[in-house]
Amino acid sequence: MPLVFDHISFRYEKTPVFNDFSLHIDARATVLLGPNGAGKSTLMAIAASHLSPSSGSVTFDGGVAKGRHLTAYRKRVAWIPQQITPMPGLTVREQVAYAGWLKGMPKDLAWKASREALRRVDLTPLAGRRSHQVSGGQLRRMGIAGALTHRSELILMDEPTAGLDPTQRLVFRELVGDLVGSVQVVVSTHQTEDLADLYTHVAVLSQGRVRFQGSPAEFHALAPATTGGREQAEAAYAMLVGREI
Numbered sequence: 201m202p203l204v205f206d207h208i209s210f211r212y213e214k215t216p217v218f219n220d221f222s223l224h225i226d227a228r229a230t231v232l233l234g235p236n237g238a239g240k241s242t243l244m245a246i247a248a249s250h251l252s253p254s255s256g257s258v259t260f261d262g263g264v265a266k267g268r269h270l271t272a273y274r275k276r277v278a279w280i281p282q283q284i285t286p287m288p289g290l291t292v293r294e295q296v297a298y299a300g301w302l303k304g305m306p307k308d309l310a311w312k313a314s315r316e317a318l319r320r321v322d323l324t325p326l327a328g329r330r331s332h333q334v335s336g337g338q339l340r341r342m343g344i345a346g347a348l349t350h351r352s353e354l355i356l357m358d359e360p361t362a363g364l365d366p367t368q369r370l371v372f373r374e375l376v377g378d379l380v381g382s383v384q385v386v387v388s389t390h391q392t393e394d395l396a397d398l399y400t401h402v403a404v405l406s407q408g409r410v411r412f413q414g415s416p417a418e419f420h421a422l423a424p425a426t427t428g429g430r431e432q433a434e435a436a437y438a439m440l441v442g443r444e445i
């Protein structure tokens with residue numbers, strides 16, 4: 201289902217980020233690549249309707265992220281920001297169920313659904329632990345469990361593997377692999393590894409502009425023929441964004 205940014209403009213007080221920006225994403229699993237400051241987090245927050253563009257529109261499957269359509273939009277779209285805030289006093293399961301209540305689910309249904317969601321992200325053993333007592337990687341999985349509880353159709357994940365150790369990154373990769381198929385995902389990251397294994401679509405953003413959109417194979421083909429494997433993706437990325445990091 202298409203997520204469409206149609207001629208949007210957005211600026212933080214003194215910093216313009218997007219000016220008449222358009223992007224159409226309609227793949228099961230999209231990775232949004234880009235250097236620091238490219239606008240990835242801002243774009244994810246706009247897609248989540250957490251930030252509003254000053255002009256233009258954002259739609260998911262035709263539903264507008266604005267005005268009286270906002271509640272319906274937010275029910276379908278979940279956002280896992282870089283920092284998930286544990287809620288004081290709540291257990292992991294309570295916080296996951298709470299994500300469902302916030303999206304308008306009846307409490308008993310949200311509570312029931314939270315059990316299966318925690319199982320899917322492999323957090324059942326931590327269900328009763330206070331959410332402020334779990335690790336960063338576990339918090340992000342908890343965020344995904346919240347999105348699964350209220351059956352989001354699109355999950356936006358902003359730098360989900362930033363700051364995770366290699367084992368946690370692997371766990372996360374497997375989780376994203378499992379999710380694709382039942383839910384549409386857009387993941388922003390700096391990491392160019394394993395693109396072809398996980399994603400069906402690549403979009404590269406730099407300085408508030410789309411530098412590339414296409415399949416992982418098309419992305420890799422941008423690299424010089426002499427490169428291969430992981431280097432190929434890095435070389436393709438460098439071709440598009442130069443020496444920005």
Ligand SMILES: Nc1ncnc2c1ncn2[C@@H]1O[C@H](COP(=O)(O)OP(=O)(O)OP(=O)(O)O)[C@@H](O)[C@H]1O
Pocket residue numbers: 212213215217234235236237238239240241242243
């Ligand atoms: N709250 C804010 N107030 C003012 N400027 C901001 C704010 N958040 C981001 N910016 C600026 O907006 C631009 C886009 O930032 P954004 O965080 O969206 O980029 P990013 O691609 O996600 O970067 P990173 O990979 O470092 O997270 C940058 O110039 C950044 O400095």
